[in-house]
Amino acid sequence: MDIQSTTKSPEVQKTIVMLRELSADEKLHQEVYYREKRLHDEASALKGAMREGIAIGEERGIAIGEERGIAIGQERGIAIGEERGIAIGQERGIDIGMAKILLKLYNSGNIVEQLSGMFDMPEEEVKRLLAIKC
Numbered sequence: 382m383d384i385q386s387t388t389k390s391p392e393v394q395k396t397i398v399m400l401r402e403l404s405a406d407e408k409l410h411q412e413v414y415y416r417e418k419r420l421h422d423e424a425s426a427l428k429g430a431m432r433e434g435i436a437i438g439e440e441r442g443i444a445i446g447e448e449r450g451i452a453i454g455q456e457r458g459i460a461i462g463e464e465r466g467i468a469i470g471q472e473r474g475i476d477i478g479m480a481k482i483l484l485k486l487y488n489s490g491n492i493v494e495q496l497s498g499m500f501d502m503p504e505e506e507v508k509r510l511l512a513i514k515c
Contacts, residue, residue, distance in 0.1 A: 480513040487511060 483496055493511075497504045 476510060476513060480510040483507060483510050 479500075483500075486496055486499075487493075491499075493504050493507050496507045500507070
């Protein structure tokens, strides 16, 4: 049996109702407070997880970008190196071929000035080519 049903005084019954309402309001207030706190904690945890996920994604993206950049750079470097190597090889091949021709003519009695005129090149170039060991 509860007090409200055993008490006949309307004032006491009214007070008991008010106390129950206040008590219910306090419980409701606590429930709302804890619910809001839980939602806030969940949102904070979600934000933290999101920041962590973004940071991990950025790190992975940078690593992948660096790897791809290095690979592309190496490919381009190799291609450029091959092109330069071919050009240099061709130039040296032409120089060696020309040097052989000039050397034969020089050894057969032609002088630098004559060779310069024959091949329409400066005397310094003739001298440079004659100095090549072939």
